Amino acid sequence: MVSAFLIPFRETLEASLIIGIILAYLYKTDNRHLNGHVLAGAGLAVLASLVTAVLFNGIAGGFTGNTEKLFEGVTMLAAAAVLTYVIFWMATQTQFTQRIEHKVNEHLATGKGLGLAAMSFFAVYREGVETVLFMGATLFAAEGNASLLLSGLGVASAILIGFLIFKTALRFQLKTIFNVTSILLILFAAGLTAHGVHEFQEAGVLPTPYGKVWNTNNILDEKSTIGTFAKALFGYNGDPFELEAVSYFAYIVLVAGLYLHGVKPQRAEQRTAAKAKTTPKG
Numbered sequence: 001m002v003s004a005f006l007i008p009f010r011e012t013l014e015a016s017l018i019i020g021i022i023l024a025y026l027y028k029t030d031n032r033h034l035n036g037h038v039l040a041g042a043g044l045a046v047l048a049s050l051v052t053a054v055l056f057n058g059i060a061g062g063f064t065g066n067t068e069k070l071f072e073g074v075t076m077l078a079a080a081a082v083l084t085y086v087i088f089w090m091a092t093q094t095q096f097t098q099r100i101e102h103k104v105n106e107h108l109a110t111g112k113g114l115g116l117a118a119m120s121f122f123a124v125y126r127e128g129v130e131t132v133l134f135m136g137a138t139l140f141a142a143e144g145n146a147s148l149l150l151s152g153l154g155v156a157s158a159i160l161i162g163f164l165i166f167k168t169a170l171r172f173q174l175k176t177i178f179n180v181t182s183i184l185l186i187l188f189a190a191g192l193t194a195h196g197v198h199e200f201q202e203a204g205v206l207p208t209p210y211g212k213v214w215n216t217n218n219i220l221d222e223k224s225t226i227g228t229f230a231k232a233l234f235g236y237n238g239d240p241f242e243l244e245a246v247s248y249f250a251y252i253v254l255v256a257g258l259y260l261h262g263v264k265p266q267r268a269e270q271r272t273a274a275k276a277k278t279t280p281k282g
Contacts, residue, residue: 003188003233007134009154010181014090015042015127016162019120021100026116029108037113041120048121049128056132066203072140073199079137080192082130084255087182087189091262141195141231184233186256191235194248201241208241215239 022038063071107115135151161177200206217238221227230236235248 003138004135004150005154005157006181006184006188006233007138007154008131008151009158010178010185011127011131011134012155012158013161013177015124016159017096018100018123020162021097022104022116022120025101025104031108034108034113034116037117038120041117042124044117045121045124045128048125049132052129053132053135056136060136069199069203070205073196073203073205075133076137076140076192076196076199079133080189080196080251082133083185083189083192086130087185087255087259088262090178091182091259137192137195140199141192141235182259183256186252186259187234189255190248190251191231191233193251194235194237194240194244197247198237198241198244201243206243208243210242212239213242213245 019038019042023035026032026034026038060071060075103119104116107113107119197206201208215238217223217227220230220236220238222231222236222238227236227238237244237248240248
């Protein structure tokens with residue numbers, strides 16, 4: 001499923017970009033002897049993320065009945081909320097590289113490699129925790145039908161892009177990549193929101209006063225191969241209750257509208273800044 005590829009790809013790309021920027025700056029400032037601290041921090045973060053995944057799965061597997069539905073519903077809504085924050089946070093990072101380099105400079109000024117190790121650890125571990133949460137919610141929404149192979153390909157693709165950006169002269173349109181994936185993730189988060197509402201309804205926490213809004217399973221069965229794909233990526237539901245449908249479309253209208261409204265002014269600012277740099281003074 002695309003979500004099994006997209007989420008690890010997006011999160012790993014952010015982590016690899018941060019690590020790549022740190023290593024590139026250490027190279028530029030002739031501090032390559034500190035590379036080991038950065039890589040050690042990143043490696044420990046990967047291990048910590050795997051431990052977190054095991055603990056999460058252990059906790060999730062310990063619930064049954066309505067408690068299980070409530071846990072899945074909370075996980076889905078929490079994942080949608082964090083994912084929304086991540087989408088908007090990345091959209092506002094106009095000086096991403098400069099901010100990271102400034103933090104590296106602060107650690108270099110103290111002469112402590114431990115600070116760089118901690119910086120890389122928390123940068124990677126944050127993405128790892130987000131991946132665990134998002135993939136856990138994906139598994140709940142897709143009823144366990146997620147591909148570890150696609151997740152691995154997503155991680156490998158992101159690492160490859162990070163390597164090509166910071167080890168060669170190749171330049172990607174990163175803003176385009178993040179904008180496209182952000183739109184897909186907005187649809188995915190809308191699906192998580194609707195699925196979370198559904199779990200609360202099944203647990204009896206939320207009402208279902210009007211029943212099913214529509215039933216399109218005779219056209220596209222949500223349990224079919226294509227239906228399962230659409231369910232995991234876009235939150236497709238062949239027979240949703242009214243609150244599910246309302247929450248799904250309300251999320252898309254609100255979040256997509258705010259995102260697109262924020263991206264346009266940002267592009268205008270970037271064009272103005274670029275024009276100012278190329279305009280001769282005097």
